[in-house]
Amino acid sequence: MLKKVNQFWKKFLQDLGFDEDVKNFVKKIKPPWKYIWLILFFTLLLNFTTVIQPLMLAKLFELINSEKSIWLLNLIVLGGILLFLIRGVSQYFQGYLLAKASQEVLTEKRKEFIEIVFKQPVYVLERNHSGHLVSVVISNIAVIVSDLPGLIIGYINSIITLIFSLSWIFYKDVTLGLMTIFTLPALTFVLKHFFKKVENIAELIQQKISHLITGMNEVFRYMRVVKVFNREEFEKQRVFKLIDEYKNLQLRLARISMLQKPAAEFVASLSLIVITWYSGYLVIKGVLKPFDVIAYWGYVAISVSPITNLSASLFNTRVIFGFIKEFMKTLSSLNINEFDNSLYEYNRDIVFRGKITFDSVSFGYDENKILDKVSFTIYPGQKVAIIGKSGIGKSTLISLLVKFYKPIEGKIYIDDIDIEKINPNVLRKNISILTQEIYLFNDSIFKNIEYSKQGASMDEIVEACKKAEIHDEIMSKKEGYNYVVMEDGKGLSGGQRQRIALARLFLKDSPIVILDEPTSALDKINTEKIVKSIFTYFKDKTVIIISHTIDVIKEVDRVFTIQDGKIIEQDKSLLQSKS
Structure with missing residues (x-):
């Protein structure tokens, strides 16, 4: 018998969606116990005020009939008023404390997830769509943490009420008690039917939220492109389609949910119909007093409600478990x-001299090799240009050097140390990068430049901006260094954005400097100024420049080009004469 009960319970939990992912998620939650004990106290108080009501009602009618005392009637009525006052206070504190506890857990889980994201290498993050990660932080975690505590309290309320009600009913008459619960097997069948209908719906909803966030972000960020090509209608319909798909999924979930509750209520209420006849029969036979029937009916009505509430809670739990699985899938x-310091030999800050060695390094996606057994050495203080067509692997070299990607074979050394033995934090403190795409934050110019060296003084930042030939243009603005840059640097010219980004590098002052097309957004006069600044102020640094500008190439010590996945050193004088 126990074996069959155990098998049934395991199968029921499996149908509910309770698996290892859900177990691991629950284990990682840190309950705010300072609120939980208070929530449990007010929950018990609330349930007491619920289960005592039928007895009070039965007692009221009994006293009216037997004592015919106005004083006792008034006393019971006053007791009822006090009872409902306690009930209202309990409901308030239960709800408020539950919301507070949920928000604490929600905030903690969001911070934990974001912390995990920041620890990931670039190549791992690129496997996950940014829209998906945003939807996990904003939507997925919120749904789980906000709804789960309420469901738990719902279970507690329903189970306490059900146990008390059934105990009283079984105490009065075992047959009546059995009649009250005879619909439970049918209710289990109904729940299983609806569990199957919502099996994958949480995953689908999460996917649609991800696609919607990504689609809207793309449209809003690249509105200029949309307008240049007159694609407003196309993009509007694309976003509308995503919104409609999300709406349809939510309606599908709502439809199943709304069907589940009346179906469960109908099945649970069948017992009430049978009991109506049987309890009347017992009164006629003199087994039950009429006032016992009033209390009994009250408890039957109370017990039907938690049964249907439990079925609704189980249904919602199945949906929440689906969101938990999707969250844990992303987390995995x-x-x-x-x-992680245990992965590296070099975890403490060291200052590089700037020697860079690639030893038979290969990299590619699937079977397509972008770099094939690339080998070269750049010595400390050398200035090197890398030239070649777009998409042949120039930027990939840089991504490998700063450990954004891992080579599929070969080794990369800095100062003869394998970079796989160096903590990325230590490595990147020694390298400054100016990327081809300039990233500026929605903050002041001061904060945008200070980003490369936290705590830098105004004097240091001004000096860096003067080296980048941007100081005068900053000061021409009314707010000066307090001028707030709009999203993606809107409000600044391409050349201004590029020079602000270059000022970051001058401020950071790393031994290795990487410049990806540092003058692409500049006119000839500013190009000449910036080239002069680069080779003057970075004269003691190892500098790698990706560029096709002859003003840059003529200043470097060596020139490399990439052809067919191989790196080849070119004759600089020959390149200059061709240019």
Whole structure:
């Protein structure tokens, strides 16, 4: 018998969606116990005020009939008023404390997830769509943490009420008690039917939220492109389609949910119909007193409600478990901590001299090799240009050097140390990068430049901006260095954005400097100024420049080009004469 009960319970939990992912998620939650004990106290108080009501009602009618005392009637009525006052206070504190506890857990889980994201290498993050990660932080975690505590309280309320009600009913008459619960097997069948209908709906909803966030972000960020090509109608319909798909999924979930509750209520209420006849029969036979029937009916009505509430809670739990599985699936894909000290020999700050060696390094996607057994050495203080067509691997070299990607074979050394032995934090402190795409934050110019060296003084930042030939243009603005840059640097010219980004590099002052097309957004006069600044102020640094500008190439010590996945050193004088 126990074996069959155990098998049934395991199968029921499996149908509910309770698996290892859900177990691991629950284990990682840190309950705010300072609120939980108070929530439990007010929950018990609330349930007491619920289960005592039928007895009070029965007693009221009994006293009216037997004592015919106005004084006792008034006393019971006053007791009822006090009872409902306690009930209202309990409901308030239960709800408020539950919301507070949920928000604490929600905030903590969001921070934990974001912390995990920041620990991931770039190549891991690129496997996950940014829209998906945003939807997990904003939507997925919120749904789980906000709804789960309420469901738990719902279970507690329903179970306490059900146990008390059934105990009283069984105490009065075992047959009546059995009649009250005879619909439970049918109710289980109904729940299983609806569990199957919502099996994958949480995953689908999460996917649609991800696609919607990504689609809207793309449209809003690239509105200029949309307008240049007159694609407003196309993009509007694309976003509308995503919104409609999300709406349809939510309606599908709502439809199933709304069907589940009346179906469960109908099945649970069948017992009430049978009991109506049987309890009347017992009164006629003199087994039950009429006032017992009033209390009994009250408890039957109370017991039907928690049964249907439990079925609704179980249904909602199945949906929440689906969101938990999707969350844990995302979490399992973010399974690397690139800053884990145990992985590296070099975890403390060291200052590089600037020697860079690639030894038979290969990299590619699937079977397509972008770099094939690339080998070269750049010595400390050398200035090197890398030239070649777009998409042949120039930027990939840089991504490998700063450990954004891992080579599929070969080794990379800095100062003869394998970079796989160096903590990325230590490595990147020694390297400054100016990317081809300029990233500026929605903050002041001062904060945008200070980003490369936290705590830098105004004097240091001004000096860096003067080296980048941007100081005068900043000061021409009314707010000066307090001028707030709009999203993606809107409000600044391409050349201004590029020079502000270059000022970051001058401020950071790393031994290795990488410049990807540092003058692409500049006119000839500013190009000449910036080239002069680069080779003057970075004269003691190892500098790698990706550029096709002859003003840049003529200043470097060596020139490399990439052809067919191989790196080849070119004759600089020959390149200059061709240019």
